[in-house]
Amino acid sequence: MASVHQLKEWTEKYPFDEGELEIILRCHDAIVNPKKGEDTKGSFLNLLAHSFPYVFFFLPYDEIQNRISLVEKNILPKDFGEKLKRAIYTYKGRENDCEAIEVLIQGVANCCKGDAAETLGVIFDCCSAYDGMAEPKDIIKLCYELSISAQVLISPRIDEKKVLTLVQQPLHLHGLTNSLSNMKKTKGSRITKQMFIDWGTKCLPHIGSTLSGFMHNLVFHGKSSHSRTSPFLNPELLDCSKVFTENNAGNLFAISCMSPDLGGKVSEVLYFLD
Secondary structure: OOOHHHHHHHHHHOOOOHHHHHHHHHHHHHHHOOOOOHHHHOOHHHHHHHOOOOHHHHOOOOHHHHHHHHHHHHHOOOOHHHHHHHHHOOOOOOOOHHHHHHHHHHHHHHHHOOOHHHHHHHHHHOOOOOOOOEOHHHHHHHHHHHHHHHHHHHOOOOOHHHHHHHHHOOOOOHHHHHHHHOOOOOOOOOEOHHHHHHHHHHHOOOOOHHHHHHHHHHHOOOOOOOOOOOOOOOOEEOOOOOOOOOOOHHHHHHHHOOOHHHOOEEOHHHHHHO
16 A cells, blocks of 8 residues: 555646545555456456445445446447556556556546546547557547446436447447548548547547546546546437437537537527527
């Protein structure tokens, strides 16, 4: 366990308070020293989620296990947890304990309290192949899935059937995909990390908050955040219109990626857009 002096140094170096750092320390301990049984039932996402000391108070009877299972099996890509681990915990095995912990602190900070480029970089790393390139459609789809997963992790109650319908319905995300694809200057469909970062910061400045919100809810379980990034709010359609219906959640998602002010409950603006 880190000393009080070390914790103070980290609070001055990273955008976390002592309580948040202690949770990240618990996450690190769960990763390197899984308890009996956790090494078999616990994926990377499970280990992080169960490290929050009061998770059973918010979601009794290990409901968080059910939520993580729903997210991993039915919403996010099947290899997302391992890709996220490689992206934020670049542990080489030569670090001492404090250095290894600091690797994880930096990784979590890049996800939920870093600047836009750092957060977008992690999203890209979770989609990229071994050649350092990624398909635009995979990136956009992941961001959409993260936005749904973030709410699944902390909502007191969820309608699993409704969640699965939302994930599986035909998505009109081709506009975002085409826009991102236009960043490439060479033949082929895949793009580089810098292309995605440039596109995200210029065209959709709020898209990185899909990962920020997911990571914050996974590690800190809704604890008050001091993040520089406003939380991503999935649009909640109150009234349908000719432009937006219950079957084109992708369009609503695209709009909410532009600004935090365009998420949440949506009604009157729809008639204005008609």
